[in-house]
Amino acid sequence: MSEPAPPTRLQSRAYAELRRLIVTGEFPPGTFLSERQLAVQFGMSKTPIHVALERLESEGFVTISAQQGIVVKGMSVDDIVDHYELREAIEAWVVRRMAGKLSAEQEAKLRENIVQQRAALEADDLVRLMHLDEQMHYLLCSFLNNREIISTMERLRDKIHQVILRVTDTDRTRPAESFEEHVGIVEAVCAGNGLLAADLMTAHLEAGKRRILNPERFSRR
Structure with a gap:
């Protein structure tokens, strides 16, 4: 069986831009997409748009059907639970292993x-804060230098962004709480307390999951 042809430059550009619009929430879940309108918006033919949408469907970002057309896909309850369970398994284990073993450069990062998170929070720059949130989690995993874990976190990166965006939309008090939890995790790792770091990471991820799955509970706070 021959290998599929690599994407063309236009296909890659269409894919990258569509994925960005979905991940950032500019195309929120439930948005109906039109190949014709997207082709006009991006200044290209429908062919690269079609190829990009098929790729996004295979990654779970859109659904394409003859009945409904093309719709941006939201994360189901099962998707959210699976996402958090995977991250808890990976990230709690990582911080337990890395506690007390960081180089001076890694600790400084x-x-x-x-x-920077504190500055973004004080400036109420939630977009910047979300980026730094993702970066912190990725940094911790990258320091272990396990290629499979790094690959998994890179694959999850856009889903992580979507989850953080959804948590923030659900509860505007969460960013400040999340920041304080980040501080505790980093301090425990740097101090060499792996068990505490793992417990704090698990509690941090569980807190985010609860706010998505039980938004009514937190909207009345």
Whole structure:
């Protein structure tokens, strides 16, 4: 069986732009998409748009059907639970393993990330804060230098962004709480307390999951 042809430059551009619009929430779940309108918006033919949409469907970002057309897919309850269970298994294990083993450069990167998170929170720059949130989780996993874990976190990166965006939309008090949890995790890792770091990471991810699955509970706070 021959290998599929690599995507053309236009196909890659269409895919990257469509994925960005979905991940950032500019095309929220439930949005109906039109190949013709997207072709006009992106200034290209429908062919690269069609190829990009098929790729996004295979990755779970859109659904394409003869009945409904093309619709941006939201994360189901099962998707959210699966996402958090995978991250808890990986990230709690990572911080337990990395506690007390960071190089001076790695510790400095984590602490600088926390400084930048604080500044973004104080400036109410939630877009910047979400980016730094994702970066902190990725940094911790990348320090272990396990290629499979790094690959998994890279694959999850856009889903992580969608989850953080959804948590923030559900509960506007969550960013400040999440930041304080990040501080605790980083301090435990740097202090070499792996068990505490793992417990804090698990509690941090569980808190985010609860806010998505039980939004009414937190909207009355």
